[in-house]
Amino acid sequence: MSTRANYKTKQKEILIEYFKKTSGEHITAGDVCEHLRSKGSTIGQATVYRQLERLVDEGIIGKYIIDGVTPACFEYIGEGVHADEKMCFHCKCEKCGKLIHMHCEELEGIGEHLYEHHGFTLNPMRTVFYGICEECAGGGTQA
């Protein structure tokens, strides 16, 4: 957990740039590879995965596991900034598959509750709420 040499490589820069640019979007490892390929600045997928993992560790991006079949997706968080400031939660609709961002103070409370009452330090970055989104629930039948 500390064997992090952290060289400043071109590939890492590119990845960070890409995530910074797509801030707010959910990017999969595949998306990254594809995007890079189309940009000419190809990066081996092994490197992509390795750097992604590292960037998550460094808190630069967040990783969200959707369902284990669908590839995990990543999202820019910030470089120096700490996530506490945004505390962004995610909700995944089980019907339409949509991933919803959610900024909510009430929800932030659960983090505290979990800590105070259960000794569990919640990582909102990785936690995804599953359920049915408004459209799918109310709307009725959907795609």
Added chain:
Amino acid sequence: MSTRANYKTKQKEILIEYFKKTSGEHITAGDVCEHLRSKGSTIGQATVYRQLERLVDEGIIGKYIIDGVTPACFEYIGEGVHADEKMCFHCKCEKCGKLIHMHCEELEGIGEHLYEHHGFTLNPMRTVFYGICEECAGGGTQA
């Protein structure tokens, strides 16, 4: 979503029995196959996966996605009973990998909150909270 003939097959019975018996435990598809193999009543893994999916649909078992690499795990919920009664949440420790059951009324509140304020119908069955468990956080260095 309704092409469910639902025959009463031996395999299905066996699976339900197994989950009923292991109520409270987290079982992976692999666990099921392995267990069955050792019991002599082998069931093709394709069937296991297919039935597991079905049982989840029927609300007999719940499915929990852990990290996308680790196999998904399942857990008995009940046959006639509806999950609302137990509202069991799960917390996954990112360090030791432990999956913690959690019965908590406070947390149940978030379901309501999500619905009332965000129109999102939470599925506690599939939602897993990620973070660091008490032992790993307080204890210090761990396995």
Added chain:
DNA sequence: CTAAGTGCAAAATGTTTGCATACTT
């Protein structure tokens, strides 16, 4: 008898790993 479920094995997919090479410091 007909439709549905089963089982085998192969396929598909996302992610990880080994090793030689290129690059950072």
Added chain:
DNA sequence: AAGTATGCAAACATTTTGCACTTAG
């Protein structure tokens, strides 16, 4: 120069799928 990151391709693990056969209704 020494150590790290990269890249390719093969390896892995889990889950899905095709198809012939068996079973439930």
